[in-house]
Amino acid sequence: MNFRLTGEQLALKEQTRNFAKNEILPHWRRLRKKEFPWDIYRKLVEAGYAGGVIEERYGGAGLGMFEFFLVTEEMCRADGGVGLSIGASQSLVGKPIQNFGTDEQKNYWLPKIASGEILAAYCQTEPDSGSDVSSIKTRAHQHSYGTTFRITGTKQFITNGSIADLLLVLARTGEHKYNGLTCILVDAKKAREEGTLIVEKDFDKLGIHCSPTSTLVFQDCIVPALNILGAEGTGWPIAMVTLTGSRSMIAAQGVGLAQGALDEALTYVTQRKQFGKHLAEFQRVQGQLARIAMKLDAARLLGYRAAWLTDELGPMQAMDFMMEASMAKLYASEVVEEIASTAAELHGGMGFTTEARIGAIVEDARVLKIYEGTSAIQEYVIARQLLAKHGFKI
Numbered sequence: 001m002n003f004r005l006t007g008e009q010l011a012l013k014e015q016t017r018n019f020a021k022n023e024i025l026p027h028w029r030r031l032r033k034k035e036f037p038w039d040i041y042r043k044l045v046e047a048g049y050a051g052g053v054i055e056e057r058y059g060g061a062g063l064g065m066f067e068f069f070l071v072t073e074e075m076c077r078a079d080g081g082v083g084l085s086i087g088a089s090q091s092l093v094g095k096p097i098q099n100f101g102t103d104e105q106k107n108y109w110l111p112k113i114a115s116g117e118i119l120a121a122y123c124q125t126e127p128d129s130g131s132d133v134s135s136i137k138t139r140a141h142q143h144s145y146g147t148t149f150r151i152t153g154t155k156q157f158i159t160n161g162s163i164a165d166l167l168l169v170l171a172r173t174g175e176h177k178y179n180g181l182t183c184i185l186v187d188a189k190k191a192r193e194e195g196t197l198i199v200e201k202d203f204d205k206l207g208i209h210c211s212p213t214s215t216l217v218f219q220d221c222i223v224p225a226l227n228i229l230g231a232e233g234t235g236w237p238i239a240m241v242t243l244t245g246s247r248s249m250i251a252a253q254g255v256g257l258a259q260g261a262l263d264e265a266l267t268y269v270t271q272r273k274q275f276g277k278h279l280a281e282f283q284r285v286q287g288q289l290a291r292i293a294m295k296l297d298a299a300r301l302l303g304y305r306a307a308w309l310t311d312e313l314g315p316m317q318a319m320d321f322m323m324e325a326s327m328a329k330l331y332a333s334e335v336v337e338e339i340a341s342t343a344a345e346l347h348g349g350m351g352f353t354t355e356a357r358i359g360a361i362v363e364d365a366r367v368l369k370i371y372e373g374t375s376a377i378q379e380y381v382i383a384r385q386l387l388a389k390h391g392f393k394i
């Protein structure tokens, strides 16, 4: 076992750190507005970050999920919303196309994602279907003798929904709870132009403001049957593999935000003086910093392990690292809230204002316990695996 990052990994982390520090971090105030930062996105694209995990033959950087963890951490250290929008397009849509797509689908869509020409969105959640994915109601009916499908329904809380030109939609094609689900790729630009895809709204949120979270309505949206990802009825396993593979990225977001909180706390306590001393000289403050650093490292190590397993075992063995992926996501998403809150406390009154960046981190941290499976769902996944290993099936 080797806990050291390779020279290449360290260089990638450093390069991303410098990029994020120069091109994202200075804009933190603006990124609290409900407006996607296209100028920053274009710089990210120019620097090659749009296609991190996309294979090189499609124009991407061909990074493994471990390397993508390093990139995501550094992006989110600067801003949670930017890190989310860039990451979701790749890990929730690019990755499943790479894993399950036909050559035509890969050749058509992956270069567009990798080059930054388009952003993509993963559409699973609905107004009446959140944690219970098997209750999805959005319908995809066969049409024109099976050559096309007609999609009808509403998707809610979709990251990048209003700005994405490609959607991966989990829709119902049959009655069975699980085998009746199918993943379908939708050319969103075309559907919007035809009026069969309506962006109903972008939510006002408590954090990650610059990353749009949308409600999308499909009204008899016709797509070719060739747009089915995998095969009809395989939507459930594709979704589970995709979410398991992507959970280490939520851990990376948490680690990045927590590192950003520690950065802010370190700067503040080494500048601010009370009782004639720097705050950093007080033993209690040192204890708080030490605990932040320890918990952050524990989250990072759990995240590293999950990302490493994702690369080592691959999508077909996702069941074998489901527990580790959920542990990484659950721990990082809980600990980041605690770390951000302690870091804000160390800012005193300033930590309760919008003038200090720590407030933005506190707000952004909140969402990680919710998306890609709430904490309750991660606990369920972990406990189910744990009990199964003990010979008890639920």
Ligand SMILES: Cc1cc2nc3c(=O)[nH]c(=O)nc-3n(C[C@H](O)[C@H](O)[C@H](O)COP(=O)(O)OP(=O)(O)OC[C@H]3O[C@@H](n4cnc5c(N)ncnc54)[C@H](O)[C@@H]3O)c2cc1C
Pocket: 088, 121, 122, 123, 124, 125, 129, 130, 131, 132, 156, 157, 158, 159, 160, 208, 213, 367, 370, 371, 372, 373, 374, 375, 376, 377
């Ligand atoms: C900013 C943001 C971005 C998002 N991006 C996307 C996206 O890109 N694509 C997408 O498809 N979705 C996305 N989501 C949706 C997200 O994945 C869901 O919000 C999440 O899965 C929870 O679903 P829900 O909101 O319907 O809550 P519910 O499922 O209604 O849960 C409400 C509460 O009940 C608890 N609960 C539910 N079932 C159980 C149970 N069996 N046992 C114990 N407790 C339970 C939950 O843990 C939670 O605390 C996003 C959400 C947000 C906020």
